[in-house]
Amino acid sequence: MAQIALVTDSTAFIDREKIKKHKIEVVPLYVNFPDEVLEDGSIDNALFFKKLRSSPKLPFTSQPSPGDFVKVYERLVKEGKEIISIHISSGISGTVESANSAAKMVDPSRISVVDSLFTSGGLAMMVLNASSAIDEGKTREEIVELLEKMKRNTHILFVPNTLEYLKKGGRIGGAQALLGTLLNIKPVLYFSGGRVEVFDKVRTMKKALQRIVDELPSSAEGLQVGILTAETSPEHIRMILALIEERLPGMMVEKYELSPVIGTHAGPGVLGLAYMQHF
Amino acid sequence: MTKTSQGNVFLSGSDLRHMILEACNYFELYKESINELNVYPVPDGDTGTNMCLTMTAAAKELQGVDSDSIGEVAKITARSSLMGARGNSGVILSQLFRGIARGLSGKEEASLSELGRAFQYGIVYAYNAVNNPVEGTILTVAREIAKGSREAIQKPLEIIDLLRIAIESGRKALDRTPELLPVLKEAGVVDAGGLGLIVFLEGCLHSALKRTAEKEGTPYLGEEGLSPLEIPDKFENGISSANDTEEFNPSYPYCTELLIKGENISLPEVRKSIETCGDSIIVAGDGELIKVHIHTAHPGTVLEKCLEKGSIHDIKIENMIDQYNETRWSSGKQDTYKKETAGYPLKNEFDSNLKASIGVVTVSSGEGLSAVFNSLGTDKIISGGQSMNPSVKEIVDAIMDAPAEKIIVLPNNSNIRLSAQQAAEIVDKEVKVVDTRSIPQGIAALLAFDRKKTLAENYKQMSERALQVKTGEITYATRDATVNNITVSKGDIIGISDGNLLVRGDTINGTLTELVNSILAEEDEILTLFYGQDVTGKEAREIAEHLGEKYPYIEVELQYGGQSLYYYLLSIE
Missing domain, CATH: 1.25.40.340 (DhaL domain)
Incomplete structure (x- = not known):
């Protein structure tokens, strides 16, 4: 049986150590500033957000080209491997399309492209769980099936500090309606069918976080939980961790930073929650 | 004759x-x-x-x-x-x-x-x-x-x-x-x-x-x-007019209602047989059909006693403690939409269908407030409120005009609830009336509205959310009175919070500041002020700024409400 290689994209933003340890291939998206094009994740996040804040124009982001995928796929196929390529939701990025085109060019029989319907921590959980499944000796078909199950059991909810970035980036989907409101509102957004939709609207950060944490299952059994941050206020992080601890005492909570590409859309100050149960 | x-x-x-x-x-x-x-x-x-x-x-x-x-x-x-x-x-x-x-x-x-x-x-x-x-x-x-x-x-x-x-x-x-x-x-x-x-x-x-x-x-x-x-x-x-007061004896928490059908049933006998079971007893009707209403601790006993007189029908037992705000104004109609898993729609394509299916009808007065309701997705606004309660017909018309098959009504005034409930019962659409008693409660409820969810889910969510804001009103006394140990004279400025008269004062700003002071708590984060038509924008901005300086830990948001009679409506979260 051929060895299975995992490919994902930079928006999963899995830390370097794990990437190395699990031999995960990462294809980057791009952030296009007026003066330079950055590969997602190629610079330190703090530096990136400094640049984002001082940029006269909001940068636009772009998906990897099919060529970017072809390079990686060809190399892996040449090494005799089968490929599972798991990516940011097709509802907010064209990355899956690029991957599909590349797979067709290289060898569709050896490559499974999976639309995760999520990104960031949700995508990262799927990739890392798939990696464990490879270690357990599961086949490509079995793992793809497992990933389908994971998709159904994954949730991401988040509260942007401001809607400005989502609005400028055009990735706001169902949250569009909120832009015209007269009141100061803290929207709670979520991934629904691969798109960003409004989950709820409240007036204060505390209520928004409570609302998010209330969605967590009441049992920690088979549960993976992570918080998603990007230049998030430490006070808000403490607040959500306390709420999670209150709901699920002793729960291990992973911390996922948003990649610059996702950070560009969600905006600095965002705070989110990703969780997956019983895939 | x-x-x-x-x-x-x-x-x-x-x-x-x-x-x-x-x-x-x-x-x-x-x-x-x-x-x-x-x-x-x-x-x-x-x-x-x-x-x-x-x-x-x-x-x-x-x-x-x-x-x-x-x-x-x-x-x-x-x-x-x-x-x-x-x-x-x-x-x-x-x-x-x-x-x-x-x-x-x-x-x-x-x-x-x-x-x-x-x-x-x-x-x-x-x-x-x-x-x-x-x-x-x-x-x-x-x-x-x-x-x-x-x-x-x-x-x-x-x-x-x-x-x-x-x-x-x-x-x-x-x-x-x-x-x-x-x-x-x-x-x-x-x-x-x-x-x-x-x-x-x-x-x-x-x-x-x-x-x-x-x-x-x-x-x-x-x-x-x-x-x-x-x-x-x-x-x-x-x-x-105190129809809005919910007083009940907590030792008789079950509101039990039923009809007895039979022949030559004696009302006094029915009454006598259940007399010792509770209070708020109503036995009305004729010898063939009798309506029984009682607050009791043992609804089962009441049913048994009534069963001795004839067949029993339309039995309704409600726990009045739970009932507060939950089902009180519910029409008892069933939702046809199935509950979706944890509030997540399974498929995105369903959204467009669902969008057309639930709408919101809101009672509001003042152009600023109406604009706020509009911006939050109200389908139809009925003008009315404190000074003028809309008729059942006006509410019926608004419900029928709203482009949805299922409607949530926000009366935003305790005196409009019953009319809204009556309207809900006569229209052909499926309607739920969320018991909002003030404009800020209405806004809080509307924020929780989600077209992707079922009518029942929305009703529950919106009812809960309405109670999670603290509300306040600044107005004037229309006569001399003593309420809550506060003596007010006609023309005094008064501050009311969630229906209770809390402060009196001589100036609008002084009364507002005192009211805010008495209801603000440490955990609060945002104070929203809606100023009425009798206050200028400049006056409103000044007092908002003053409050912001006095309470640096809260965010003060000022909005034009345009309402009459009430100088300020406020909402604190």
Whole structure:
């Protein structure tokens, strides 16, 4: 049986150590500033957000080209491997399309492209769980099936500090309606069918976080939980961790930073929650 | 009116029609006096106006009617008064008419005992309209009127005597309302809706006296001692409409209602058999159909006892402690949408279908507030509020106009809830009324609205959310009063929070600051101020800035509300 290689994209933003340890291939998206094009994740996040804040124009982001995928796929196929390529939701990025085109060019029989319907921590959980499944000796078909199950059991909810970035980036989907409101509102957004939709609207950060944490299952059994941050206020992080601890005492909570590409859309100050149960 | 050889008096359709027209005119004379009096001296005591408009709606319709069938006239009265019903007292009045119409259904004319029995139906409908009936209100007065009349008609008598007895029983009950309802006693007043009902009956008496005089060819010069408005002297602090007060005895938490069907059932026996089971007992109806209402600790026992009298139907048992705000105004209709997993729609494609299926109808006044409601996705705004309660018909029209099959109604005023509930019951659409009692509660509820969710989920979520904000109002006192140990004089600025009078002051800004101070808590994060039409933008900005400096840990958001009567509406979260 051929060895299975995992490919994902930079928006999963899995830390370097794990990437190395699990031999995960990462294809980057791009952030296009007026003066330079950055590969997602190629610079330190703090530096990136400094640049984002001082940029006269909001940068636009772009998906990897099919060529970017072809390079990686060809190399892996040449090494005799089968490929599972798991990516940011097709509802907010064209990355899956690029991957599909590349797979067709290289060898569709050896490559499974999976639309995760999520990104960031949700995508990262799927990739890392798939990696464990490879270690357990599961086949490509079995793992793809497992990933389908994971998709159904994954949730991401988040509260942007401001809607400005989502609005400028055009990735706001169902949250569009909120832009015209007269009141100061803290929207709670979520991934629904691969798109960003409004989950709820409240007036204060505390209520928004409570609302998010209330969605967590009441049992920690088979549960993976992570918080998603990007230049998030430490006070808000403490607040959500306390709420999670209150709901699920002793729960291990992973911390996922948003990649610059996702950070560009969600905006600095965002705070989110990703969780997956019983895939 | 005709008399049979046995001396029985019969009432015709034209008698009833004449009575209601006359009562309507008569009521008009006293409505302002009723309006001016309220437990809380806020400028929204509209009980008189609301009842008057309800009667006027019926009178208008009746003017063009020439049927002499009492059943027909009663039916038209019921239907038109329901459509025109405004405010809680108006709705209850319309329900009395509805019950009377049922009792008189199909009759050309009615004997006094038939009329009395029809009035019993009226009581049943009125109590039914209020899922959690409160004693010490118009309901008590109506019930005692029915009781007094029932005893009276055991003997042959004239309609005039019957009405006099009815009025006398009503007045006795009215005098007792402060004993039944602590909020009335505290304010030293009687119930305004109950008084309204008595005034209505006095109007009917006028009509009967006039008719009799006409028939006898003697001039009618009016009746001595009819005017009810010696009452303000007797009850210095005025009169209240207290239908909104939810008082119940916690040792009898189960509100149990049912119908008993059978033959020759004795009402007193039924009453006696359940007397020891609880309080707030209503046993009404006739020997074939009896409505039972009781607050009890043992609903099972009540059911068993009723079962001994006949078959039991339409059983409803509610835990009143849970009931608070949850199901009180629910129409009991079922949702056809299946609950989706954890609020997540399974497929995105369904969204567009669902979008068309749930809409929101909101009662609002003031262009700024209406703009806020619009921006949050309201489908239809009914203009109205403190100074003017919309009629059932206006709410019905808005519900029908809203481009959705299922509708959430936000009344945003405790006095509009019942009208909204009545509207919900007559329309063809599936409607839930979320019990929002103020504009800030309405906004909080609307924020939780989600078209992707089912009607039931939205109702639950919105009801919960409405209660999670603290609200406040700055207005002026419409008369001298002492409430919550606070003595206010006419014209004073007053601050109210969640229905309670908390502060009085001489200036708007001073009162606002004091009110904020008394309701703000450490955990609060945002104070939203909606300024009304009597405050300038500059004044509002200055006080908002002042509050922001005084409480640096909260965010102060200022919005133009444009509402009348209320200088500021505030919401704190």
